[in-house]
Amino acid sequence: MEFPTLPSIAKRRKALGKTQADLAKLCDVGQSFVAKIERGEAMPSYAIAVRLFETLEMLEARHIHGLSEMQAKDIMTRKVFTVTLKDKAEYARKVMLEKNISQLPVVDKENGPPEGSITEKSLLGKETAGKTVREVMDRDVFPTVTPHTRLSVVISILKEQEQAVLVMERGKIVGIVTKHDVLSHTKP
Template sequence: MHASDIMTRRVLTVSPEHSVRHAARLMIDNRISGLPVCNDEGSLVGILSEGDLLRRSELGSKALKETGSRPQQGLETYIKAHSWRVGDVMTKDPVTVEADASVDQIAALMATHAIKRVPVVQRGRLLGVVSRRDILQVVLSSKPERFATGDEAIRRAVMARLLSDLNLDTIDVKVEGGVVALCGNVESGVKRLAARVAAEAVCGIGGVRNELRVINEADCKTSGHHR
């Protein structure tokens, strides 16, 4: 799945010449936390988010406090705090992707840069926006992989998943009537939980009985509940 499959195409935008008050009103009225900023040619030039407005002069002296040490940082803070032009306050050179970017690439960018949305562009022109909500919709609509049928096929699929994902090859996997039982000993409660998650990736939630025993029971109690 790619950006073009999940992005929002009808996106509210503002101009660098718009006022901060106008942009804030758009965000409040439409219940969104950020706006792409496009010039007259339709090219993306920045993003204005709620975070860009957290150090406004209207919020008082504490909001203006700056901990940076670069000489020009005080002037930059002053501009962002007092200017009424979106172009002065926005985040320039935002993180962007092209339409063929994969969902996992977009999710990784969001996590790395701690951002809530990623504009989708083509030759600098805005095509749409992928938000965290769009990513969550992918998670919501996805289903466990049911590539295995029959007890023996399911057993082999679970064993392969345990080995490929967790490098676990000592767990005894039993399957009866499509229900998987994980048996044996593991070194920690976290490993016990991870084994169950890996098995459920094959069989789905409710299709796994986790009968693994943690060698160190104290570790089991601090790492998670038995299932």
């Protein structure tokens, strides 16, 4: 078994694009103490050394999976297409086809809170001629998060068979995150 060495701290930290201040804050120690450890001028206690190495391992794991401190706002699509309850179902279908999207949030009025959703599944095999969105939509509202929600949380929500996650701020839809967004912004 190979144990990490104190001189490896600086190399690992720099590879992650972190400053001494970043690492110090995450480990609840002073930046000057991290600098002294990296220069070999200070010897941390066992507890602090463990904290430093565990923090570096956690950051490296996130980095490998492309989740390094990313938040919903970092990958969300800002231009969110919506339809209203009164819109015709055929209009929703047209928007989805033209914009190459598989789901739309349904709102009561423009810039209003979500009331439901309409997806490809909502329209498949249904007669939609002359019907409104209200008549064919799914009653389920997409789950919502804030722009600052960690990406790992958003991924957990999407794994629960959700089509999309709406990003809300002050009661308004400011973005949407789909499985496609996550896949195109994370590493394999």
